[in-house]
Amino acid sequence: MIYFDEQRYIQTVLAKMIREFDYRHVLGTGKWQEWQEWQQAFRSKLAEITGLEQIKRQAIGVPLSPRITETVEFPEYTREKIYITSETDIEVPFYLLLPKNAVKPVPLAICAHGHGRRGKEDYAGNFESPEDREQAINQDRDLAEQAISEGYAALVPEVRGFWEMARQEDMHEGKSKSCDDMQRISLLLGRSLIGERVHDFSRVLDYAATRPELDMEKVMITGSSSGGAVCVFTAALDERISLVAPGCYFCTFEHSIVSVHHCICNAIPGIMQVGEMYDVVGLIAPRPVLMINGETDPLFPIEGVHISFEHVQNIYSEFGSADRCELFVGNGGHRYFKNRVWDFVREQWAL
Numbered sequence: 001m002i003y004f005d006e007q008r009y010i011q012t013v014l015a016k017m018i019r020e021f022d023y024r025h026v027l028g029t030g031k032w033q034e035w036q037e038w039q040q041a042f043r044s045k046l047a048e049i050t051g052l053e054q055i056k057r058q059a060i061g062v063p064l065s066p067r068i069t070e071t072v073e074f075p076e077y078t079r080e081k082i083y084i085t086s087e088t089d090i091e092v093p094f095y096l097l098l099p100k101n102a103v104k105p106v107p108l109a110i111c112a113h114g115h116g117r118r119g120k121e122d123y124a125g126n127f128e129s130p131e132d133r134e135q136a137i138n139q140d141r142d143l144a145e146q147a148i149s150e151g152y153a154a155l156v157p158e159v160r161g162f163w164e165m166a167r168q169e170d171m172h173e174g175k176s177k178s179c180d181d182m183q184r185i186s187l188l189l190g191r192s193l194i195g196e197r198v199h200d201f202s203r204v205l206d207y208a209a210t211r212p213e214l215d216m217e218k219v220m221i222t223g224s225s226s227g228g229a230v231c232v233f234t235a236a237l238d239e240r241i242s243l244v245a246p247g248c249y250f251c252t253f254e255h256s257i258v259s260v261h262h263c264i265c266n267a268i269p270g271i272m273q274v275g276e277m278y279d280v281v282g283l284i285a286p287r288p289v290l291m292i293n294g295e296t297d298p299l300f301p302i303e304g305v306h307i308s309f310e311h312v313q314n315i316y317s318e319f320g321s322a323d324r325c326e327l328f329v330g331n332g333g334h335r336y337f338k339n340r341v342w343d344f345v346r347e348q349w350a351l
Helices: 006-015 032-049 052-058 130-138 143-149 168-172 179-188 193-208 226-237 277-282 302-318 341-350
Strands: 067-073 077-087 090-099 106-112 153-157 214-224 243-247 289-294 325-330
Touching: 032 052, 032 226, 032 277, 052 193, 077 193, 090 143, 090 193, 106 143, 106 193, 106 226, 143 153, 143 214, 153 193, 179 193, 193 214, 193 226, 214 226, 214 341, 226 243, 226 277, 243 341, 277 302, 289 302, 289 341, 302 325, 325 341
Parallel strands: 106 153, 106 214, 214 243, 243 289, 289 325
Antiparallel strands: 067 077, 077 090, 090 153
16 A cells, blocks of 8 residues: 655655745845835735734724733732623733832733643633642743843733633543634634734734833733744734744744644644745844744754844844844753743844
8 A cells, every 4th residue: 555655746846846935036136125015015915915904904993901900919019800802792801010119101912822731820820739830930931020120011812712712621631622613613714823913913912002001112922832923923923012922933944833743732834935935034024033943843943043034144134133133042851941932032122
């Protein structure tokens, strides 16, 4: 019996593919205007294929209708639980952590969680047990509390498909996510989960802009795994994000999402026809970006990470911002590494 040779199929198709927005079409022109035009056209195309353009159009006029349902005081910060309306009949829950005794307004760190049954809860410091807290700290997943320790505010939204934004039947059955069915439905509707997640985060950012405690000139986004994907695409499509630090996601699509088994929520229809991951990251330029990867991460192979980063460096060099682009490789696998993050943030925001 002869079985389907998947890797040969991938390589054959990719070898014949010319990506519409490959940055190398512009490379070498030395013209700032052409790079801006490339970003504008590519950003528009990306909004189209992710479904974000359609989602935003259908959400025009929908009020945020924020409601604060819980306020908890801690020694160093106050944590509010808030709901806003993202689309008609769809609410996004999130936590806002505000440091005490900080000079207002304070910079804001948006923290995007990855795959995990409890979604945003651990990232916001709302642990089920002391053991869970210890494990999260050991794996650097206590992102909001890290931001608080730096004197920043932290905003931790639920990523669509998880916990409070998962399907009720999936949670009752003990599943950790609803990505499969939600992605199936969104694709049939001309959307994608990534497009919906970017829209949710942009709506949360709309709410953040109403809070006088927050410095909207200094807004960073960081996260892990699928949260890293949310970081990359939100920053690429929403220019209000001023600094980006995606954890255990950056690579090439070819080496990772295409060639390694991943959750279907990572799929964007036709993405390889328009650009590679380094092209998408190029939409962030010249804003600072720190890629965080694990040396032995099997989901985002280090070979692809280094290939992709070389291309990103080329793009940032064209923008005269090579010093705003950095890669940190941690000694480990598929996890977040905080080692370089907060120093990088301080350095970039001090410029």
